[in-house]
Amino acid sequence: MPATSVGMTIGLVLSLVITDKAIPLMAKARSTFVCQSCGAVTPRWQGKCESCGEWNTITEETAAQASVPATQRTSRKGRLFVLEPLSGKSEEAPRVASGIKELDRVTGGGFVRGSAILLGGDPGIGKSTLLIEASAALARKKRRVVYVSGEEAIDQVRMRAQRLGLTDAAVELASETNVEDIVATLSEGTPPALAIIDSIQTMWTETVESAPGTVTQVRGSAQQFLRFAKKSGTAIVLVGHVTKDGQIAGPRVVEHMVDAVLSFEGDGAHQFRILRAMKNRFGPTDEIGVFEMTGGGLKEVENPSALFLSDRDTSSPGTAVFAGMEGTRPLLVEIQALVAPTSLGTPRRAVVGAEQSRLSMILAVLEARCGVRLGQQDVYLNIAGGLRITEPAADLAIAASLISSLYNVPLPADCVYFGEASLTGAVRAVPQATARMKEAAKLGFARAVIPEAGRGDSSEGLSVRTVAALDALVADIGAAAQKVRRLPSRDAG
Numbered sequence: 001m002p003a004t005s006v007g008m009t010i011g012l013v014l015s016l017v018i019t020d021k022a023i024p025l026m027a028k029a030r031s032t033f034v035c036q037s038c039g040a041v042t043p044r045w046q047g048k049c050e051s052c053g054e055w056n057t058i059t060e061e062t063a064a065q066a067s068v069p070a071t072q073r074t075s076r077k078g079r080l081f082v083l084e085p086l087s088g089k090s091e092e093a094p095r096v097a098s099g100i101k102e103l104d105r106v107t108g109g110g111f112v113r114g115s116a117i118l119l120g121g122d123p124g125i126g127k128s129t130l131l132i133e134a135s136a137a138l139a140r141k142k143r144r145v146v147y148v149s150g151e152e153a154i155d156q157v158r159m160r161a162q163r164l165g166l167t168d169a170a171v172e173l174a175s176e177t178n179v180e181d182i183v184a185t186l187s188e189g190t191p192p193a194l195a196i197i198d199s200i201q202t203m204w205t206e207t208v209e210s211a212p213g214t215v216t217q218v219r220g221s222a223q224q225f226l227r228f229a230k231k232s233g234t235a236i237v238l239v240g241h242v243t244k245d246g247q248i249a250g251p252r253v254v255e256h257m258v259d260a261v262l263s264f265e266g267d268g269a270h271q272f273r274i275l276r277a278m279k280n281r282f283g284p285t286d287e288i289g290v291f292e293m294t295g296g297g298l299k300e301v302e303n304p305s306a307l308f309l310s311d312r313d314t315s316s317p318g319t320a321v322f323a324g325m326e327g328t329r330p331l332l333v334e335i336q337a338l339v340a341p342t343s344l345g346t347p348r349r350a351v352v353g354a355e356q357s358r359l360s361m362i363l364a365v366l367e368a369r370c371g372v373r374l375g376q377q378d379v380y381l382n383i384a385g386g387l388r389i390t391e392p393a394a395d396l397a398i399a400a401s402l403i404s405s406l407y408n409v410p411l412p413a414d415c416v417y418f419g420e421a422s423l424t425g426a427v428r429a430v431p432q433a434t435a436r437m438k439e440a441a442k443l444g445f446a447r448a449v450i451p452e453a454g455r456g457d458s459s460e461g462l463s464v465r466t467v468a469a470l471d472a473l474v475a476d477i478g479a480a481a482q483k484v485r486r487l488p489s490r491d492a493g
Helices: 003-018 101-107 127-139 154-164 179-187 215-232 253-257 304-308 356-369 392-407 433-442 470-483
Strands: 028-035 058-065 116-121 145-149 171-175 194-198 235-240 260-265 272-280 288-294 297-300 319-326 329-341 349-352 377-383 415-417 447-451 463-467
Touching: 028 215, 101 260, 101 272, 101 288, 116 127, 116 215, 116 253, 127 145, 127 154, 127 171, 127 194, 127 235, 127 297, 145 154, 145 179, 154 171, 179 215, 215 235, 215 253, 272 304, 288 304, 304 329, 319 392, 319 433, 329 392, 329 433, 349 356, 356 377, 356 392, 356 470, 377 392, 392 415, 392 447, 392 470, 415 433, 433 447, 463 470
Parallel strands: 116 235, 116 260, 145 171, 145 194, 194 235, 319 415, 349 377, 415 447, 447 463
Antiparallel strands: 028 058, 260 272, 272 288, 288 297, 319 329, 329 377
16 A cells, blocks of 8 residues: 555544544444244244244344444433322223224223224224224214224225215324324324224334334334323224234234233124124223124124024024123023034044033043943034134033934923033033023023022023033933934933
């Protein structure tokens, strides 16, 4: 290198040192590998995530990292905040009722100011329809409502509103995906009472250098919306996509961040839609809202029991009516069972709307404690109407439908069943028996088969038959089968 060049370089360095000026350091890109299923971060790519066990879910994401040494970073002085005593008067969180009774039932009475709600559901199930109806109902109460869609244009949202007859509602629409722009717009003027973000997977924030829909973007976007909700008092509803196994896409940390997680369930084969609360900091988590999908949108179902039993075939064997509870609401549903001889070496067990493990337990108890031979039978169980039942009180109704199908004798059309079965074959009492029988009497049922321990509960005018164990139920159905001469030649114990 020529002496002149060396001298110029040394002079430039000395001048920077003397004048105490620093050369701006360039930010370098740092690559991380993040699992799109659980959000786990790994230093390198791998086919299987060690945290959740999923395959092919790890993608590369880059983030700008300033190359300033940690020793040269200045820490910000902490801000003092007020500490409150444990004792004190707490005011109930104010709510904004949407006007849709089924939605308000699930949320606990309405939207809480400053809360964040995550709503998930299968594609085409009706999430956007439900939210645009809730927005219109709230806007008609002179509340400011903002609907931001990241998936549809404004004209597309207007087309849905026209089809539902909601164009008269003063809902403010926008089609935007940048989080900073959305928060700035919502902060302008009077904060809205309700803001809907459809959907969180389409949003992106400038603080994260990754594609929309990735774990990092979803987490960062949700965090900014949550901070705005707590600061402004606006209730925010975030719509979330679901994966093929029914879980809300994105990191599970988002479900922990928000105040409530709602699931909109149903399928295309049924017109019923179930809104269920999976998490709710301001209300119950066992309530459900029932809707019916029609050509004019979602309609509330005030008496879901009558709707679920409207197409019931009372003359077919293998059907039993279960008097269940969903939160504080009694719900009557039809349980269908089919028991048929198998042509395979291993009998098939198929369940729709209930837990597979629960059916396996009931079949084992019937065979071991009651002598009902089901080892060479295919068993199919279905909950009519598309409803999913997880309540143990359905054990007695499931057992009754199985025995009815096996003996080929229909159960009484005016009878309901509820009770929990134990591994010893005993039938245990279940809570809220009076409310179950009251709902059954209101729908015209005259009889009920309940556990022996529930004998003292109010029967609400029903003729009650108590059973202490499942073998008593088997004996009753077997006697009815013999009476009508329809009992097949099987060893039933």
